[in-house]
Amino acid sequence: MTLPNKYDWKKLQLFCQEVFEKAGVLKKNAEIVADSLIQADLRGVDSHGVVRTAIYVERIEKNMINPFADPEIEAEDTSTVLVNGNNNLGAVVGTKAVEIAMEKAKANGAAIVGVKGSNHFGTGAFYTLKAIEKDMILLVMSNASQTMPPTGGKRPFIGTNPLAIGVPAGKEAPFILDMATSVVARGKIIVASQKGQDIPLGWAVDKNGKPTTNADDALEGAVLPVGGPKGYAISMFIDILAGVLTGAGFGKYVHNMYENWDEPQNVGHIFIAIDINRFIPIELFKERIDRYISEIKAEPKADGVEEILIPGEIEFRKVIERKKNGIELPEKVAAELDNIGQRYGVDLAKAVFSKNEFVNQEEVINKC
Structure with a gap:
């Protein structure tokens, strides 16, 4: 079954929160963790977003994290x-x-x-x-x-x-x-591996210390x-x-x-x-x-540059865009979340993004 790839940020946050609560995390703490993950996805830092839900839950289940x-x-x-x-x-x-x-x-x-x-x-x-x-x-x-x-x-x-x-x-x-x-967060290489994509040369080396563009080899080796x-x-x-x-x-x-x-x-x-x-x-x-x-x-712009940006500005705009248009998840990540949801009785389908839903633009901007 092919899962939808776009999700409403508020509903996806609630999904993650409910999963963490079912896994034994106190409600107030589940809210914090879910908020942390969604804020990363909204800012375009997908490597630290809901992709981390599965490993957090697994470590809780195996008593590697003490949520109490x-x-x-x-x-x-x-x-x-x-x-x-x-x-x-x-x-x-x-x-x-x-x-x-x-x-x-x-x-x-x-x-x-x-x-x-x-x-x-x-x-x-x-x-x-x-x-x-x-x-x-x-x-x-x-x-x-x-x-x-x-x-x-x-x-x-x-x-x-x-x-x-x-x-x-x-x-x-x-x-x-x-x-x-x-050069790049290791999480981005994890995401590339999940998508079956190559990584740019210079990001990482393989286990033998040789430069590589293969994400799986990079995960066995080291980032630079x-x-x-x-x-x-x-x-x-x-x-x-x-x-x-x-x-x-x-x-x-x-x-x-x-x-x-x-x-x-x-x-x-x-x-x-x-x-x-x-x-x-x-x-x-x-x-x-x-x-x-x-x-x-x-300041005067270099050739081919449309705008000079400050640190965080791209992410600031990404938040507005993703709150309006949904968070896109790789198929593998959506499948992972769906599997966790089924185990804990939380329905991921309820978090699917709908273009027909009203978005309060003023609220979107104020909360960025």
Whole structure:
């Protein structure tokens, strides 16, 4: 049976939420995780969207994730906090940590929250958007399991350890940098493999350290650092902060969620929140950042370039487009979700996108 490939974002989010609840996740936490996945798909980051539902559910089912454990504060000072995620879902742990970071920053101007005992936490942009809503700047870093070799090596040692930065604006779209320290996130290679597509040369090497365009061979090998030794160095630094400093796993001690079924992942994160009002009144800041952005976009364009964009702007527009026109899922992903839904008695068909349904455009724009 061929499944539909377009789904309504709200209904698909509800489908995922109900699946997680049926799998044993508390309702409030299921809402967070489903929101995290849908926000990734809406932004066009399909590698971190509902494609991750199956592996999250499987790890819950096999007791590799504890959906009942509350994240807890292990150490706390005026502007620093260490959170133990107690092996709950990464989006749940990350949300708790960013809430603490924003609360501390509001009270003290800035705050750093380190996290250990977490899991894959989705996209960094998911957390930066929470800070932007509160008129704060947020830096997010996380380590990940071994998928990238050090420069000069040929086998994976460090993760594609992501960095995200969110800065609010006024009339302009906010600045949101959300990047892996590899040429491409490994999740994009997973998606290419699921679609049976080749990948560009330069993304990855095979298990023998040879360049490859075959997605399956790349998954057996390693992705490459962005900018060569520079990306490697940044990834290593993130691993030091998120892993070594927090007491989480680092290097080979961050366990692969697809391959290790004996130990929790023990992922580490870092959240750095800055209260803009401690430096400059927020309205003045927004005026200045709008001016900065508009002046960048007004710069002379290179041949063949129609528009200069800022980080996060493509994704901002993608959210509007996908809320209006639906989220397109690869057939394999839709089949996976359908299978999970059947096991838990949740009907994926109810999430199918219909062009005839009314879309409130103002609501769409306001929630981007």
